[in-house]
Amino acid sequence: AQSVTQLGSHVSVSEGALVLLRCNYSSSVPPYLFWYVQYPNQGLQLLLKYTTGATLVKGINGFEAEFKKSETSFHLTKPSAHMSDAAEYFCAVTLTGANNLFFGTGTRLTVIP
């Protein structure tokens, strides 16, 4: 079975500061890993994903994440937070070749001006 744990339901950073959102996964087989962003009352938008290959994945809006198998982690980072980054972020996992996503509980990012 696969699962995702997001540490910290709420993260606050100052504008221009580093953003770090944590995600750890559990999977019995090589996973596909995703980060999605959700703005209020909207669906989810894919930020980035890891399937195979390079473990450092770059996504949209300046975000990136690194797959670390030894730590079973897929933390999301952005060097400099922008006010528009304020949203809910979800880490998700699926098994290789499958399409049904299992989501973490989400982290609400607040950016302080």
Place this chain on the structure above:
Amino acid sequence: GAVVSQHPSRVICKSGTSVKIECRSLDFQATTMFWYRQFPKKSLMLMATSNEGSKATYEQGVEKDKFLINHASLTLSTLTVTSAHPEDSSFYICSAIRPVNTEAFFGQGTRLTVV
């Protein structure tokens, strides 16, 4: 990117009535769509997998007679909440799988309020 349209975005209905939510893939054919439910301040919970031309596969604990799913065409899946009750109030989100790279695209979501 690919577009998935979900309608309506908001609906308020009376307890005991039924509500239909549509999920359309606008620029690709989706043999598989998923329906999720999101509780306040909680994550998205997979409700069911909708397969074109066949019965939906429901996750454990989801009442198939209450949440009717129909995937009659390659671009449309519908979720009908039957005999709605206040506890069914939630945010429902669909996703459609684009076959070319098996990427999931999400609809905008539907906020259902049952009064």
